Amino acid sequence: MAFTATVGNQQVSCGEDQSMLDAFLRAGVWMPNSCNQGTCGTCKLRVVDGDVDHGDSPADTLTAEEREAGLALACQARLRSDSVVETLGGAVGGGITHPLRDLTATVLSNDEIARDTRRLLLELPEPLAFHPGQYVELTVPGTQLRRQYSLANTADEDKVLELHVRSVSGGAATERWIFTSMAVGDQIPVTGPLGDFFLPAEDSDDGGPMVLIGGGTGLAPLIGLARTALSRDPGRRVLLYHGVRGVDDLYNLDQMAELTKVYPAFTFVPVLSHEAPAAESVHREGFPTDHFIEDVDSARGWSGWLCGPPPMVEAGVRAFKRRRMAPRMIHREKFTPATD
Amino acid sequence: MTTTSETTTPDRSWIADITMTELERNPYQAYERLRQEAPLAFVPVLGSYVASTADICREIATSPDFEAVITPAGGRTFGHPAIIGVNGDIHSDLRGMVEPQLQPVEVDRWVDDLVRPIARRYLEAFEADGHADIVTQFAEPVSVRSLGDLLGLQDVSSDKLRQWFGQLSRSFTNAAMTEDGEFVNPDGFVEGDVARAEIQAAVDPLIDKWIEEPAETAISHWLHDGMPPGKTRDRQYIYPTIYVYLLGAMQEPGHGIASTLVGLFSEPEQMEEVVDDPTLIPRAISEGMRWTSPIWSATARISKVPVTIAGVDLPANTPVILSYGSANHDTGVYDAPTRYDIKRPPLPHLAFGAGNHACAGIYYANHVMRIALEELFEAIPNLERNTSTDIEFWGWGFRGPTSLPVDWEV
Structure with missing residues (x-):
């Protein structure tokens, strides 16, 4: 009915x-x-x-x-x-809507890229239209449990989806599936795209400076957003902070180095919260939101993008407002604990 | 042993001890007691009956047994016929004169283009300073400049408009009466008279011009709309309503903006929510208008026939002042009414009055306040109250904070 x-x-x-x-x-x-x-x-x-x-x-x-x-x-x-x-x-999104779809993807790779962190590449049978920054849902095999993972892709990377997954102790999706039994070649159901964490449509994007702060695998959607914003406007100032516990939690460093080389106004700042950075390393110590406050005097006219655990997102909102970013320019994607 | 049965009359002598100074500093204590013990009572210092609860205010404001009357001090300040104190055909004509520009579809057409640039201009003047008095540097100037431009008073400075509403406001609420029904402080009307003379000196030449060349200003429309070809409304007929605008409509959106901010500062979590989500601003304003109603006790009705209200017999021709600011703190309607709380059930309040004399500018005023707060939070999302001084509210007829010092990091 x-x-x-x-x-x-x-x-x-x-x-x-x-x-x-x-x-x-x-x-x-x-x-x-x-x-x-x-x-x-x-x-x-x-x-x-x-x-x-x-x-x-x-x-x-x-x-x-x-x-x-x-x-x-x-x-x-x-x-x-x-x-x-x-x-x-x-x-929002300039009125452009990408329909929600159910597809069966094939696991192309499932590699450990940092401590307790996997990169999943999922090949789709046909392209999926989405906005960079949105997420998809995976259903844990043999259950009704759904888990949400942000896409690290840009819109033209629509056949192979890249997801970053961090292991959760006792997690049904991670410990009992992705980190143990999921194998290359597995067929898995994917539903997406979902979420409102995406850039304004190109014709209403003012090309203003951006700051993106990701905690752990919260880096994933920021990669899609930053690359999209830079390709729209290569001279745009884009500051990307990656907050992790220690050096072993960092990943995609080659990609960050490449972006830094290609786009002079792009800056990548890795920040370690539980480890003193080695002498002469580019790593900073502490929390990324504090470093943003030190680095940027005024964020008037900037947009801000936050993805990570709720305390980090809340600290980011406060930091952005303290530097007078307009609240409507602050975008947030919180990791919320699974409810089942 | 003998017992005597006594009927005790409640002691109401305290009502005679209420003073104007006390009401102007803080009317809430006296009115809380009025609501409990004598919700419709004769208050000697005001020389009038006063309605203090939501039910009684609403009943009188909407009753066919009552019609509008201007308070004595208000009438002395504005003259006749002011839109807030007239009835019948004159009232219909004056409402018909002001309402077309204030219809929601009409306001929607221009309010954003009118108010937003004004709000931005005032913000730009101080946003790099890191501190400001929101009342004098933002809330009042945005309120008067928006309405001033709408009326056609572009050449009158915002400071002059602020000065006028202050003078008219103090004169309008110079309400203390002797037992003989005389004004206690007749000199208190002088500054209102001075303001009126200045207003006429500034507006007369504009009226002369608009009689010959109608313009897209509110006052020009008041002169011409609905009149036979070649005729205009007499200026003396519309001046009292111009004063109503230059007082209430100029002052009160500013009061509403400032009171809403003070309320939000008292609830930091709610402040943060509203700054982060501007769609909550209308709700924050509605609660601000309830919490400290800008038109606290400035309108009145008069009985047309003998009536009994809340057990009180009122002869015909008895004026009753409607204290909407008190009605909006009625514990019969609102839990913990002294607390500013945007989460409370969004029950209707009486800040804009009720009945056929309800505020004609509700829609306009709400949008002025909304746009002002949207622009303020957009430009200064890190606004903090300067807590080195307490915030003082003042006023019984009209009420709002006298100043609101704020700081922010620049």
Whole structure:
């Protein structure tokens, strides 16, 4: 059984067990979304007419008053009747939407690139359109568990997806699958693209300076974003900080060196939080957000991009505002713990 | 042993001890007690009945048994016919005169282009300084310049417009009355008279010009709209409404911006949320308007017939001052009303009044405040309150912070 959701002048069929967000994105209708697990509230919408089942919507994200007022989380809510909904915010990404798709990918490589860190290359049977910085979901074989990994690719690298995965102690996806049983040649289901962590459309990108701060494998989407921004505007100032515990956690250093060589206004700053840098090394000690404050006097007119654990992202938001970056120019992708 | 049965009349003598100075410094204590003990009471210092709860304010504001009346001090300041104190055909004509420019579809057409550059200009003047008084350097100038330009007063400086609303405001709320119904402080109206004379000297030549050459300014529209060809409204007929604008509409968006900021500073987490997500600004403003209502106690109604309200018998022709700032702290409606909290249930408030005299500029004012705060947080997202001094609020008729020193890293 399916119900119809009407948003603006578009109609989308939603299956009984399908979230509204899933149905909209598959139909190529853009809806703001970020975490897709009910914790961020980005996909909040208003149900103007009709009934929904809020499913597992957390009370913190969708309060009783908001439910009363007709709001719903598109990533959690299922339609229970034909409904009319409206989004609360404006469209982003220049209105260009890449439909959500399910594909079966082949594992091309699964290499250890740093301490407890793997790079997965997944070959797709056909190209997948996405915005650099978005993510895909992998389903752990034999389970319903889904895990989200950012793409390190640029938009033209649409046949082989690059994901960076860090091992999580006891993790169903990492310890019991990617780091142990996943083999080259395995066929795995991939769903994507998802998320709102991407650059403005090229014609509305002002080419302004950018600072990107990644913690651990939070580097992945920043690589796609930085390379895309630099190819749009090779003279653009791009500062990329990679925060890790120690030297053994750093990776993609050759790629960073190459970017530094090709683009004089690109700077890569590796920052070690738990290790003193060796004498004369380029590594810095401490936290990347503190180094940003030391390095940049004013971030007026800059955009900021943060991907990593929530405390790092929150420290980054504060650091950017302290240097007077406009809050609407601050973009964040938080690693949120799996809820299952 | 004998027992006597006594009926005790509650002691209301404290109401006679309320002073204007106390109300202007902080009306909340006296009004909290009024709401509890005498929500519709005659307050001698004001020479008038006062309604202090949400229910009674709303009932009177929307009752067919009441019509508008201007407070005595307000009438002395503005003259007749001011839009806030008239009824019937004159009121309909004046509302019909001001409303076309204030319709949401009309405001949407120009408000961003009007207000945003003004807000940016004032921010540019001090954003490199690292410190400012938000009231005098931003909230008030943005408020007066936006409306001044809309009215057609581009040549009147923002400082002059701020001076005028201050003079008119103090005169309008020079409300203390003797037992004989005389003003306690008649000299308090002098500065209002001075302001009116200056306003007429500045606006008369513009009116002369707009009578001959209609322009896209609000006052020009007031002269011409709805009039037969070749006729204009008499200037003396529209001046009292010009004063209403030059006081309330000039001063109050500035009060609203500043009070909202003070409220947000009192809740640092909410401040951070609003700075990070500008879509929350309208909600922050709505709560700011409830928390410290800019038009705290400046409008009144008068009974047309004998009525009984909340158990109080009022003869015909009894004026009642509607204290919306008090109604918006009514614990029957709001939990912990003295706390600024954007998370509270978004219940309607009375900051813009109710009934057919509800503020005509609600939509415009809300957008001026929104755009001002959007630009402020965009330019200075690291705004911090300077805590070396306490923030002082002032006013009973109109209320807001007198200054708001802030710092930021540059």
